[in-house]
Amino acid sequence: MKRAVPVEVDLLILSFLGHFAWELLQAPLFSSLEGIGHFAGVLICLHATLGDLGIALVAFWCAAWLGGGRGWVARPILGAVILFFGVGLVATIGFEFVSTEILNRWSYGPGMPRLPIVGTGFAPLVQWLIVPSLVLWYLKRLAKE
Numbered sequence: 001m002k003r004a005v006p007v008e009v010d011l012l013i014l015s016f017l018g019h020f021a022w023e024l025l026q027a028p029l030f031s032s033l034e035g036i037g038h039f040a041g042v043l044i045c046l047h048a049t050l051g052d053l054g055i056a057l058v059a060f061w062c063a064a065w066l067g068g069g070r071g072w073v074a075r076p077i078l079g080a081v082i083l084f085f086g087v088g089l090v091a092t093i094g095f096e097f098v099s100t101e102i103l104n105r106w107s108y109g110p111g112m113p114r115l116p117i118v119g120t121g122f123a124p125l126v127q128w129l130i131v132p133s134l135v136l137w138y139l140k141r142l143a144k145e
Contacts, residue, residue: 007070007139011060012053014138018131019052020045026123031109044106051095056132059087073136074143084136088128096120 023045027033033041064070067080097118099105108114113122 007073010139010142011056014135015053015056016049018134020049022127022131023048029109029112029123030106032106055088055091059084062087073139088132092124092128093118093120096124
């Protein structure tokens, strides 16, 4: 059966729901969000979520290149899945490093565990393991319908 919408639309919708919720939940781990208003905090989390969607889309397309096309989620091969998560994790580490260490766009609070050497926060890395895992699982279910 032919899909009614491109798989990227489902990817973006599911990713938005998961990443936005995660961004809101991890907000207390960022000292740069202390003392700002609720609405401003939500906008910052929304902006971060849009970045997560960009990462998800690029990671998906890289995996599609290796996995034989955009339908790779229906029959995922190990290499495509590894590439998907690898691109997401490398992009997350890169963006977090640049944003916290070079551009000072945000800062971690004392409660944020960090990776040694690069100093990337642990919560954003776990985010890029849990949310995309759930998204891929659900995309595979949708592909079977």
